[in-house]
Amino acid sequence: MSPSLLWFRRDLRVADHPALAMAAENGPVLAVFVLDPTLVSTSGRPRASALRDALLALDEAIGHRLCVVRGDPATEIPRLAEAIGAGTVVVSADHGPYGTRRDAAVERTLAEAGRGFVRVGSPYAVTPGRVLTANGTPYKVFTPFRRAWYEHGWPAPADTGSESAEWLDPAEIALPEHRPDTDRPLRDLLRSTLGTGDSPLEVCESAASAQWADFLEHGLPGYADDRDRPDLDATSRLGAQLKFGTIHPRTILADLAALGPTTGLGTGLAESRDAFASELAWREFYADVLHHYPSTAGGNVDVRWDRFPWVSGDHADEAFAAWRDGRTGYPIVDAGMRQLLAEGWMHNRLRMVVASFLTKDLRVHWRRGARHFMDHLVDGDLASNQHGWQWTAGTGTDAAPYFRVFNPVTQGKRFDPEGDYVRRWVPELRGIAGAAVHTPREGGHGDYPAPIVDHAEARREALALYDSVIRGA
Template sequence: MPSVLWFRRDLRLADLPALLAAADEDGDVLACYVLDPRLEASAGARRLQYLYDALRDLRDGLDGRLLVTRGDPRTRIPEVVRSVGAASVHVSEDFTPFGMRRDEQVRDALGDGVEWVATGSPYLVSPGRVTKSDGTPYKVFTPFFDAWRRHGWRSPAESGRDSARWIDPADVSGVASVGDIPDAGETLDLPAGEQAARTQWREFVEDGLAGYADDRNRPDLAATSRMSAHLKFGAIHPRTLAVDLGRGKGGQAYLRELAFRDFYASAVTHWPRSTWWNFNTAFDAIELDDGPDAQAAFEAWKAGRTGYPIVDAGMRQLRESGFVHNRVRMIVASFLVKDLHLPWQWGARWFLDQLVDGDMANNQHGWQWAAGSGTDAAPYFRVFNPTTQGKKFDPSGVYVKRWVPELADVADVHNLDADRPKDYPQPIVDHGQEREEALRRYNAIRG
């Protein structure tokens, strides 16, 4: 009998276990994607653009044999199943709070007559697989990392376009197709989809992997892989990356970043409340700023008009490109929560609105790390000095000058005391004073 392969965060054909499982049913396979209005409404425009571009790439990879429909999956997936008389629905398992609720509801809507088959996940090691000896989840990364490496993962799945006999959506009746896949009207700084992901990864392995450990914290260098958006949407699986890493210094540093991705996914799976609330509930009592002055400071931060060059460069890169270097993400996050004393949730929400690679687990727990309230968080007393960080990681000011053109002719962008252009703002706060204030507030909740 036919089966349905429902694509979600796995917009690819290579290394896709769910495809092999669907093809193993010994029947034809209908590939489908459901544009959920709830997700379209909550996603930033750039993430939608990546999604739409990746869907077009996937459809091309299937020679047009991808059914794209819009609506509530609780009604659309049963409609798709009925339209082809499918006996099963195959998916890659989703571990986000929203995705888990949605899948449970769709399974209930399908009833007992249709088999629900979840095979694989977006992670090297799926959440729940790596636990302590007593079965409880890890709250600290280092022991998680050790256990994660011992657990290991499978080799890439040998799947592709020819793995299944695909049903042509033109032959399917009873399901409303969207016709043309929409466009969000955004221009991405890197192409989207499986083919772009695989090309980008090959280039990084050849040219960037060896130096990754030494250069990955330098925003002035093209030293990172830029694979985060591809991983977010599943245009490539981390297994495909891991198999190329080897045992060198650069490869092992990259593997550690993939482990952090799995660690944060595990945290959100076990503690879904931590997506928007402090993981460490002691931080619920911390004093935060609010009101018109706080909002004005937040708007200056969003616009890249704080008067701190490395912070402003990062925020302008985010606003203009939908990406910001990871080291700079930490710097701007620290500035928001520890210099401006604003809720980390404000920054997390803005990032999700702007980022192409906005991922709920990575984004929220990255922000909680900066705020000191999350799993394995930065110590409360660690307050990034934006000037020192700029000097260390952008020593020649190349990164700052790229994104803050007012400083293009300044000799030392990290020392503007005597050379601050008139069209560039004065610092909106004094870092030394705000550091002391942040420590006062942190000490107050320590008790």
């Protein structure tokens, strides 16, 4: 028997971990995480803080045996594999554009030394690329993808835990050359690399399990009715846990299935279970699209929209700054943007509302908004973020989304009917009672600004431009 190296990435847990099960089959295991400068440099502060805390929790879970190094994985992983005499490096597959290139580089370097690189599982219930049309092509529309995704199915959760492996102590590894990072206490290393700030959300395996258990019992029954209400705490807020893999969607889906046959659940709970599973399917759909079309991380899914006349220059910069800072004069938009800055999170309904406002009312390119979200969201996930923005902007996967323009006033009145959410995040408006808080004021309200754009006029202009692109297709 020989040791294996288990390289953690977006799977920072020990439960339901197929790669861990395989790594432990052949002998002791070295658990490794690489602080890759390419990824660290693109992680916003809230996400970097969450990563730090998740790594510290993982280290504790495996008896303080997590080996963390800084550098290029194509150098560090082969170095560590050589140091312990590992014949195999085991990972959960990464299907993102950068992760795919990175893993290919690591695999080539390992192969030159006669070592294996084995991908087992992924961060998804169904690995991207597995669900295809009858013609063997990728899906570009969600609803048929979801149907095929359900039909494909997924395996039961893997039976793993911290005791599943004999963990090697990184302090006892004789590295080929002196590595100062390995001599530093892990907390100090992570703080120097990922920052010392507090994470807006507790991201770790124990928190994820408790969060899911609480939602399953108390939040799921009302989810179908209340999930679009930002004034209510009616969503699971598991996005960050799924992002870092502190819980696997397969675990969640297994628990949903364990509730029993739909006929015995009652209408409300059955609808809620379906609605929640559908949200997981959206996440997997966007990962599948990015896997097949990696250029859509920054380019339009529908290339017709490459011709759309987004605004630019000083006007675009000023509009973007007002949107970014929550000073547009539209209360529901400003409340959402302020929550994002304060908590590193925003309700999904409001993500669509503020994205529509930036791209269609202000006609600022969706990429600027997507980048801002990735800078501040703890749950910032490349596939979900970029394609969610494109869905709203009209450049993405929906069959005919370009004419959908969210009205920020009616959205506010419908989904924050008493105005409680707006008053929570826009203190300048706390003196306005009820739904009246959602009506923008031409002259502003005290320190609160007047609307920076007339929504009805902006909508007409945007639709005319979208139509001109369609006619010219």
